[in-house]
Amino acid sequence: MIYYWLILVVVVCYFIGNVSFARVFAKLFKHEDITQKGSGNPGTMNMLRVYGIGYALLTLLFDALKAGVAAMVCGYIFAPYGLFELAFLVAGTSVVVGHNFPVIYKFKGGKGVASLFGIFLFSPLWYVGIIMFFICAIFLYFVDYAFLASLIFVFALGIAWIVRLAILQPMWWWICIILIAFNLILCVIMHRANITRFVKGTENATNFKQKVNKLFGKKEKVEEAEIKPEKEIVITEAEQAKAEEEAKKQKELDKEEDQTEKPQ
DSSP states (O other): OHHHHHHHHHHHHHHHHTOOHHHHHHHHHHOSOGGGSTTOOOSHHHHHHHHOHHHHHHHHHHHHHHHHHHHHHHHHHHGGGTOHHHHHHHHHHHHHHHHHSOGGGTTOOOOSHHHHHHHHHTSTTHHHHHHHHHHHHHHHHHHOOHHHHHHHHHHHHHHHHHHHHHHHOOTTHHHHHHHHHHHHHHHHHHTHHHHHHHHHTOOOOOOHHHHHHHHHOOHHHHHHHHHHHHHHHHHHHHHHHHHHHHHHHHHHHHHHHHHHHSOO
16 A cells, blocks of 8 residues: 555656746746756756856755655655655655656756755765765866766766665665666766767857856956956057058158159
8 A cells, every 4th residue: 555655656746846946937037938048958057057156056956955855755754664765766756757857848847967966965865965066066167067067966976875775775775776777867868968069079168167256256357357458449549540640641751752753
């Protein structure tokens, strides 16, 4: 009977995943459709590209919460039956699938990385999730390819979970490993276009470093950048005036020469 309740968990969590916070925040704060902006993907990285770090973090937070809270609640509900890990991963995976393939948006969703982050953040390995989040943020700052940072993050946490399950071997632990492997494979599939563009050398950078520098940059640098064009304009005008003056003198000399040659 308990396993029938797990089927209900799959259905409910799938529809929770259908809630697209990128779409919600873009419409609410910018009155725009995020799927018509940037890469068109309703996810954290496209929010970063289009609207900046603030909106990206807001989207990341809520996409992570919807998956993490759902997984944690379901895990603790089924914990008395020895099914914490199974219920946790079934619920979390269902949210990710709902996020990636939302029926209410004609199955056009995000790529699931933020939701996976939420699953790891609310799991017993939450500290590994936080550490990897900052490591991948630093990696993104220097490398500037968001999909690479996302894949490194997901695979690092996925491997950590697999090791934990292999050591503890809770009830149905091998199904849990299959669920994690499914999430890793799904993440690669959702990023297949990015991988292809990266191999061809046409993948777009996120400009994460530029956005961070703009957010925390010094005012002096901005002022110098604003003053520099004005100096260039002044120099250009001075050179133009000098050129006009020389042309005028040359014209007068030519006129004098013509007058001298005329009597002859």
